[in-house]
Amino acid sequence: MSTADNNRVRIFDTTLRDGEQSPGATMTSAEKLEVARGLARMGVDIIEAGFPAASPDDLEAVRKIADEVGNSADGSTPPVICGLARCSKNDIDKAWEAVKSAARPRIHTFLATSDIHMEYKLKMTREQVVEKVRDMVSYAHSLCDDVEFSPEDAGRSDPQFLYKVLGVAIQSGATTLNIPDTVGYTMPAEFGALISGIIQNTPGVEKAVISVHCHNDLGLATANTIAGLQAGARQAEVTINGIGERAGNTALEEVVMVLQTREPIFKLTTGIDTTQIVKMSKLISNYTGITVQPNKAIVGANAFAHEAGIHQDGMLKNQQTYEIMRPESVGASLSKLVLGKHSGKHALKTRLESLGYELGDDELVKMFERFKMLADKKKMITDADLEALVSDELYQPRELYSLDGLQVACGTMGMPTATVRLRDPEGELHVQACVGTGPVDAAFKAINAVIQFQNSLQEFVVHAVTEGIDALGEVTVRLQGEGETANVGLQPDQNQPRTFGGYGADTDIVVASAKAYLSALNKMLVASGHYGPPEKASTEAIVY
Numbered sequence: 001m002s003t004a005d006n007n008r009v010r011i012f013d014t015t016l017r018d019g020e021q022s023p024g025a026t027m028t029s030a031e032k033l034e035v036a037r038g039l040a041r042m043g044v045d046i047i048e049a050g051f052p053a054a055s056p057d058d059l060e061a062v063r064k065i066a067d068e069v070g071n072s073a074d075g076s077t078p079p080v081i082c083g084l085a086r087c088s089k090n091d092i093d094k095a096w097e098a099v100k101s102a103a104r105p106r107i108h109t110f111l112a113t114s115d116i117h118m119e120y121k122l123k124m125t126r127e128q129v130v131e132k133v134r135d136m137v138s139y140a141h142s143l144c145d146d147v148e149f150s151p152e153d154a155g156r157s158d159p160q161f162l163y164k165v166l167g168v169a170i171q172s173g174a175t176t177l178n179i180p181d182t183v184g185y186t187m188p189a190e191f192g193a194l195i196s197g198i199i200q201n202t203p204g205v206e207k208a209v210i211s212v213h214c215h216n217d218l219g220l221a222t223a224n225t226i227a228g229l230q231a232g233a234r235q236a237e238v239t240i241n242g243i244g245e246r247a248g249n250t251a252l253e254e255v256v257m258v259l260q261t262r263e264p265i266f267k268l269t270t271g272i273d274t275t276q277i278v279k280m281s282k283l284i285s286n287y288t289g290i291t292v293q294p295n296k297a298i299v300g301a302n303a304f305a306h307e308a309g310i311h312q313d314g315m316l317k318n319q320q321t322y323e324i325m326r327p328e329s330v331g332a333s334l335s336k337l338v339l340g341k342h343s344g345k346h347a348l349k350t351r352l353e354s355l356g357y358e359l360g361d362d363e364l365v366k367m368f369e370r371f372k373m374l375a376d377k378k379k380m381i382t383d384a385d386l387e388a389l390v391s392d393e394l395y396q397p398r399e400l401y402s403l404d405g406l407q408v409a410c411g412t413m414g415m416p417t418a419t420v421r422l423r424d425p426e427g428e429l430h431v432q433a434c435v436g437t438g439p440v441d442a443a444f445k446a447i448n449a450v451i452q453f454q455n456s457l458q459e460f461v462v463h464a465v466t467e468g469i470d471a472l473g474e475v476t477v478r479l480q481g482e483g484e485t486a487n488v489g490l491q492p493d494q495n496q497p498r499t500f501g502g503y504g505a506d507t508d509i510v511v512a513s514a515k516a517y518l519s520a521l522n523k524m525l526v527a528s529g530h531y532g533p534p535e536k537a538s539t540e541a542i543v544y
């Protein structure tokens with residue numbers, strides 16, 4: 001097999017070996033087996049299942065994967081199962097013991113070739129390194145036909161020395177030469193040149209596949225991997241979500257989607273079923289507990305989400321204006337238009353229409369103003385927020401009951417109690433006191449005791465809008481009328497309970513909460529035609 005005899009890039013997944021070297025990423029044997037099954041389903045060519053000499057558990061996990069994933073029952077070609085080993089007989093024996101039951105086993109052995117690693121870590125001379133590579137690659141080859149050799153820290157190694165070591169590895173039976181940028185040090189042009197130099201100068205290189213293995217210390221792992229492939233490498237070593245030692249490895253999903261999306265440039269293919277990518281990303285994130293940053297390419301939660309109005313408008317007109325890949329192509333759910341402070345009228349109108357609200361131009365302008373005001377206070381506007389805004393827009397706030405006074409007693413020494421004094425539409429005052437789980441709950445109960453209109457609290461959000469001890473607290477609440485059904489002409493489902501938003505601001509957060517609650521309740525009363533004073537408004541009664 002020559003270095004560049006075809007345009008097929010082999011995907012070598014090392015999530016279970018280098019990926020597991022991420023601090024805290026340890027997986028159980030059962031989880032590793034599940035991951036290996038997923039990788040095989042996705043079409044990975046080689047699975048580096050572990051480092052069998054690391055522990056008996058690691059060896060067992062690799063053996064199980066070799067048995068169960070490295071053999072196929074239906075006649076299809078199973079992935080190569082690979083075990084990593086230092087250039088030591090003991091490590092190589094353990095790697096072989098672990099992978100030999102696979103239909104296509106591979107031993108991957110490595111030895112550092114950079115001066116700094118040889119001098120300080122290995123305490124070996126260049127000559128000793130060359131001899132060790134000769135001995136250990138030959139030994140691995142005596143056990144297994146498929147041997148991969150990696151000159152660790154190749155990115156910082158003397159290229160002339162590298163050519164020599166790699167030539168010896170080929171002579172000794174290595175069939176894949178993997179070139180690691182172990183500490184993520186190289187620049188894409190440098191790494192590409194390193195690969196070209198190896199292809200041009202290593203004796204016998206045409207007998208081996210050149211592979212690249214990059215780390216992300218400078219955020220260049222994917223760029224370096226692609227540069228290596230452009231220079232003639234035909235195997236890429238990658239991990240799902242880019243997990244791995246320190247800043248991680250090259251992300252599988254990034255390399256595969258670069259090659260697919262920019263196929264006309266590279267003319268390279270992989271055997272990966274890209275629709276499995278998001279599923280595998282979630283599996284790895286769940287098993288390792290390493291969450292994926294929202295803006296991570298391909299698999300981040302925001303990879304196909306659009307918030308800016310101009311982008312959303314473009315997306316609504318033609319998806320390709322702001323998306324270079326279809327979310328379905330990587331198994332992600334459909335593109336999301338997230339409504340927030342940067343959104344515009346096109347996106348708002350479209351979302352309202354999808355909720356069943358056909359607004360006229362003037363109504364839309366009014367709604368948009370309210371929407372922007374809310375978006376300044378709330379990071380994301382949900383469908384429920386929009387429904388509350390529609391209700392608010394139709395039932396303009398009209399103050400029936402006003403807060404005339406509020407007193408609370410709370411702390412750790414007694415029952416949180418609130419006393420409220422409300423003025424009804426006729427100007428009469430009503431006082432109620434209630435206990436609650438806290439002062440806000442007690443205040444809401446006391447308001448309910450005066451107004452006595454059934455509702456349920458759907459949302460309660462507190463924001464501090466200024467800094468310092470005298471911060472102004474803002475509260476928004478959303479109430480749902482119990483048994484109340486929508487009958488406003490715009491609602492899609494006439495049996496949907498309506499929701500009403502309320503807003504209050506005060507330096508006292510309990511007062512702000514009471515104001516917000518009362519404002520939502522007032523809207524609910526207006527909407528339902530309850531204009532009059534309460535039948536049973538009581539004074540100075542304590543309600544528990």
Ligand SMILES: CC(=O)SCCNC(=O)CCNC(=O)[C@H](O)C(C)(C)COP(=O)(O)OP(=O)(O)OC[C@H]1O[C@@H](n2cnc3c(N)ncnc32)[C@H](O)[C@@H]1OP(=O)(O)O
Pocket residue numbers: 018021051053054055085086087088110111112121122123152182245
């Ligand atoms: C770049 C990479 O990602 S390489 C893979 C790194 N992964 C791991 O290290 C995970 C698994 N490792 C382990 O479980 C342990 O390190 C073991 C079991 C392999 C070895 O443990 P120990 O015998 O206690 O050695 P320790 O890890 O402390 O030191 C490594 C030894 O291996 C030597 N060594 C390092 N790389 C190689 C190599 N490629 N070939 C031969 N020897 C090597 C070091 O020089 C050192 O030798 P010394 O003890 O004579 O100084």
Ligand SMILES: CC(C)C(=O)C(=O)O
Pocket residue numbers: 018110150151152153178180181182183213215
């Ligand atoms: C063992 C080798 C391939 C490695 O993980 C590295 O150098 O980063």
